[in-house]
Amino acid sequence: MASGAFQLSISEFTTMPWSFDQDVERYARLGIDAIEIVEAKLDDDCVTEQMQSVRDAGLTISGLQPKVRTFFSSRMTPHPAGLDERTTALRGSIERLARYAPGVPFITNTGAHPRGDMANAMTVVANRLGELARVAADNGVLLALEPLNPSSVNVESAIWTIDQALEVIERADHEAVGLCLDYWNIWQNADVLAQIGHAGARIMTVQASDWRTPRSFADRLVPGTGDLPLADLIRATRAAGYDRPYVVEIFSNDVADSLYDRDLEQVVTDCRQGFAAAWDASFVDTDKERMA
Structure with missing residues (x-):
C-alpha cells in the first residue's frame, strides 16, 4: 500500500x-514534527528564548494562534470589544x-457580529483581511481564515462553510490570505469533498480531531475515535495539492x-497513531483503483 509521508503538528490547545x-x-520527545503555537501560552518576557527552544527541539511551526484572532468579539475572546481595537491587536x-x-499562517476567523448580520460581517472581515494582508506580507507570513462549525454561529463566527x-478570501484579494481547513468544523458541509477541491491552493493549514455530538462548546476527540470520515477528508485534501503539516487541534472543556x-502524553501518542491510521486508510481506494 502506498502511504507517502506526512508531517504531524500538535496545537497547543490540545495540551x-x-x-x-x-x-x-514533550512534543519533540513523543515524535511530533511541528507545533501550532498559541500566543496566550507565550511569556512576554522571554519570547525570543521560547521561539529558539522550538528550533532547538527540532520542531517546525505549522501555524500561530494569536491572542485576538477574530475581528468581531467572540465567546472565547470577548475583549477588547471594538472592531478597531481587535484589528490593532491582531496586527500587533x-x-x-x-x-x-x-x-x-496566522489563524483568524470572523467572530460573531453583534446584531447577527452575517452579510455585513463577511464584508467587514474581507476589508480588514485585505488591509492586514499587506502587513502580513511585509512581515513574511500568511493569514488563514477559518470557517467554524454551525454550533458556533453568532457565538464565535459568522461563517460555517468552506465556500463562505x-x-x-476572494474579496480580500491578496495572495497572503487563505483558508484554515478544520475538519471538525466543516465535515458536515454539503458536498464537502468538492468544496475542499474547490479551495485547492488556498488551503494554508489543516486541523484534525474527531467528532461526537458535542456535550459542551469544547468537546472534540482524538482522531480515529469518533464519527468523522477522516480518510475521505485527507484524501480530498491531498488531491487538492496540500503538502503542509496536518495539525491535531482538540478542545475538551x-x-x-x-x-x-x-x-496528556498518552493523548498526544494516541493522536499521532490515530491520524497515521486515517492517513494510511486514505490511500486504500486510490490503490484499489490503480490495481483494477
Whole structure:
C-alpha cells in the first residue's frame, strides 16, 4: 500500500494544561514534527528564548494562534470589544511574532457580529483581511481564515462553510490570505469533498480531531475515535495539492470525560497513531483503483 509521508503538528490547545515549555519538550520527545503555537501560552518576557527552544527541539511551526484572532468579539475572546481595537491587536501579534515564524499562517476567523448580520460581517472581515494582508506580507507570513462549525454561529463566527470562507478570501484579494481547513468544523458541509477541491491552493493549514455530538462548546476527540470520515477528508485534501503539516487541534472543556484530565502524553501518542491510521486508510481506494 502506498502511504507517502506526512508531517504531524500538535496545537497547543490540545495540551492546554501544559506550559509552553512542556509542550515543546514533550512534543519533540513523543515524535511530533511541528507545533501550532498559541500566543496566550507565550511569556512576554522571554519570547525570543521560547521561539529558539522550538528550533532547538527540532520542531517546525505549522501555524500561530494569536491572542485576538477574530475581528468581531467572540465567546472565547470577548475583549477588547471594538472592531478597531481587535484589528490593532491582531496586527500587533503579526508584527511581534512574524520574525520567529517566516511563512507561517496566522489563524483568524470572523467572530460573531453583534446584531447577527452575517452579510455585513463577511464584508467587514474581507476589508480588514485585505488591509492586514499587506502587513502580513511585509512581515513574511500568511493569514488563514477559518470557517467554524454551525454550533458556533453568532457565538464565535459568522461563517460555517468552506465556500463562505472562500468568498471572504476572494474579496480580500491578496495572495497572503487563505483558508484554515478544520475538519471538525466543516465535515458536515454539503458536498464537502468538492468544496475542499474547490479551495485547492488556498488551503494554508489543516486541523484534525474527531467528532461526537458535542456535550459542551469544547468537546472534540482524538482522531480515529469518533464519527468523522477522516480518510475521505485527507484524501480530498491531498488531491487538492496540500503538502503542509496536518495539525491535531482538540478542545475538551466542561465535559465529564475531558481529555485534559487524562495522561496528556498518552493523548498526544494516541493522536499521532490515530491520524497515521486515517492517513494510511486514505490511500486504500486510490490503490484499489490503480490495481483494477
